[in-house]
Amino acid sequence: EDQVTQSPEALRLQEGESSSLNCSYTVSGLRGLFWYRQDPGKGPEFLFTLYSAGEEKEKERLKATLTKKESFLHITAPKPEDSATYLCAVQATSGSRLTFGEGTQLTVNP
C-alpha cells in the first residue's frame, strides 16, 4: 500500500525566515510525486511534479527536490501570502490515483 507522511504537521515562520517541508513516501513504483498548495475553503492548487530522484523544480520562492525516499519543499524568504497547507502526493506506476499525505500547515508572520 502506498503511503505518504509529511512533517512537520504545522510550521510557523517569520517573514524572510527560510525553511523546508518534508514528504516521506513508500510506493510500489513511482510514476510521479506532486506538490499542491491548499488555502482554507479551496481546492488544492498544483505546484510541481517530480518524476525521478535528483530532479529539482523551482517557482518563485519555492523549490522542490526528490530522492528515492523523500521530497523536500524549500521555501526561501517566505512572505505572509505563502501561508497555506502544502500537500504532497504520489502516483504509482500501477494506477492513476493520487495518494496524499496529511499536509503541512504553514503560517508566515509579517
Add this chain to the structure above:
Amino acid sequence: GAGVSQTPSNKVTEKGKYVELRCDPISGHTALYWYRQSLGQGPEFLIYFQGTGAADDSGLPNDRFFAVRPEGSVSTLKIQRTERGDSAVYLCASSLRGIIDTQYFGPGTRLTVL
C-alpha cells in the same frame, strides 16, 4: 480558461437522505477523479473516470456511493442513505488525458450530514 467547477458549494442534509454532487471538468479533459477530504486530512481517492467509464472505483467506501459520467464530461457523485460519517469536502479533479497528466482540482462541495 475556466477551471473545474463543482455544485453546490455547500450541502446540508439529514441522515438517511439521498444527495447528488456535480462536477464540471476543464473543457477537453477526458479524465475525471473524485476525492474526499476530512478535516485536517489529505484528500482520499474515490473513483477515476476515463471518458464515460469508471476505470478505477476501488476507493468507493461502500455501495451507498455511486458515480456516473454519461457523456464523458459532467460527472455526478451520488450518495444514498447518508450517514454522519459521510460529512466531508468532496473534491473533483480533471486531467487532460489521464494517468500521466496533472490533476487540477475544483473548489469542492462541503457535505454536512446532520
